[in-house]
Amino acid sequence: MSAASDDPVLAVDIGGTSLRLGLINAGGQLIGEIARYDVPFGADGAGDLDGILSIMAAHVGRARGAISGELQIGISLCGNVDLETGDAVLVPNLGWRNLPFGKLVSRRFQLPVCVATDVRQAVLAEAVWGHGADERNFAWATVGTGYGGYLFLNGQLYGGAHGFAGNFGHTTYDEINGHPCGCGRRGCFETFVAGPAIAHAGQQAREAGRSLILSSLAIDGAVSTRAVFQAIELGDPVATQIVADAIRLICINLGGVVNLLDIKLIVMGGGVTKAAPWLVERVNDEIRAYLMTAEAQTELRVVRESTANAALWGAAAHSFAAAGILPGDMLEAGLTHRAIRAY
Numbered sequence: 001m002s003a004a005s006d007d008p009v010l011a012v013d014i015g016g017t018s019l020r021l022g023l024i025n026a027g028g029q030l031i032g033e034i035a036r037y038d039v040p041f042g043a044d045g046a047g048d049l050d051g052i053l054s055i056m057a058a059h060v061g062r063a064r065g066a067i068s069g070e071l072q073i074g075i076s077l078c079g080n081v082d083l084e085t086g087d088a089v090l091v092p093n094l095g096w097r098n099l100p101f102g103k104l105v106s107r108r109f110q111l112p113v114c115v116a117t118d119v120r121q122a123v124l125a126e127a128v129w130g131h132g133a134d135e136r137n138f139a140w141a142t143v144g145t146g147y148g149g150y151l152f153l154n155g156q157l158y159g160g161a162h163g164f165a166g167n168f169g170h171t172t173y174d175e176i177n178g179h180p181c182g183c184g185r186r187g188c189f190e191t192f193v194a195g196p197a198i199a200h201a202g203q204q205a206r207e208a209g210r211s212l213i214l215s216s217l218a219i220d221g222a223v224s225t226r227a228v229f230q231a232i233e234l235g236d237p238v239a240t241q242i243v244a245d246a247i248r249l250i251c252i253n254l255g256g257v258v259n260l261l262d263i264k265l266i267v268m269g270g271g272v273t274k275a276a277p278w279l280v281e282r283v284n285d286e287i288r289a290y291l292m293t294a295e296a297q298t299e300l301r302v303v304r305e306s307t308a309n310a311a312l313w314g315a316a317a318h319s320f321a322a323a324g325i326l327p328g329d330m331l332e333a334g335l336t337h338r339a340i341r342a343y
C-alpha cells in the first residue's frame, strides 16, 4: 500500500517541552485541530520515548481509520537528526544521543516515517507553502531555548556536508567574556540572545538590585524569559535594555548571514518571537545598520513564520516530498530522501 495524494500526513513536532500533532494535507491545510501535550520525561531526566510513542499511538490509530492509503508519519525533532537514517544524533533537550528514533517509530507503528531537525522542517514548510514559496534563497532563524537556523539556497534546502549548515547561532561572538554554550564551546551568539540568556541577564539585574520590577516578577527568586518581556510592558528600562542588547546581537549575526549569502528574506520563529512578536519587527528595522549593500538595505525582509508552528507543517511536507506527492527537488542535494520503513 502506498500514500494517496489526497490523504493527510500525521505531522508530529517534538520540542523540548511540548509535543504537537496534527493531520495536514498536501495543500498545507490542517484537518481538524492541533493536539498539544507536555513531553513526558523519565526519572533519569531524559525524554521518555515509550511515553511519546504512547501519545502518538492514539493519533495514529484515529488517522489510520480516516484515510484511504497508507498513513505517513512526518516528524520534527528539536535536535540534530541524520536525514537518511532518521537517527537522533544529538537532542540535548531530551537527553538523546545516537538514538535510532526514526526506525523505532516506524517499527512500532509499522508505517513509513520521515524525521528531521525542527529548523529544517520549518524552512521546508516556508518554501512549500509560506513566505519562501516565491524565493530561491532565504534563511530561517529561531530564537527560543536556542538560537539556530537553516538555509534554502538556489531553490533547495542546504544542509552542507553533514546536514549541519545554518548553525549561525554557534558562530562565536565573545569567547573571552561569554558563557559556556550547549555546543561545548564558549561565547556563541546563542549564549547572548536565546531565551535562557535573556532570563539570565534579567536574573543578574535582579540580584544586583537594579530592577524592582524584575524582582517583583521573579518566581521563587528566579527571573524567567517571560518575566523580562512582562517587565518591558511595565516600562522597566533595565529589561528594555536587556532585550535591546539581544536584538542588536541578532542583527549583527543575521546581518552577517545576509552579507555572506546576499539573501532577501529571513523568516523568524521560536518561543521568544511568539512571546514578543514585535522583536521580529525590531530586527527588520535595526538589521539595516549591519547590511553592506544598498540592495540589501532596501530589499531585505525579516518576517515572522507564516503559521504558529512552521516545523509541524514542514514535517508533513517532508513526508509528501519523500512520497513523491510534493516535488522532491527542493530537498537537500546528494542525499537519499526516502521514508524510513523498519518493518
Ligand SMILES: [Zn+2]
Binding pocket: 169, 170, 181, 182, 183, 184, 185, 186, 188, 190
Ligand atoms: Zn555554541
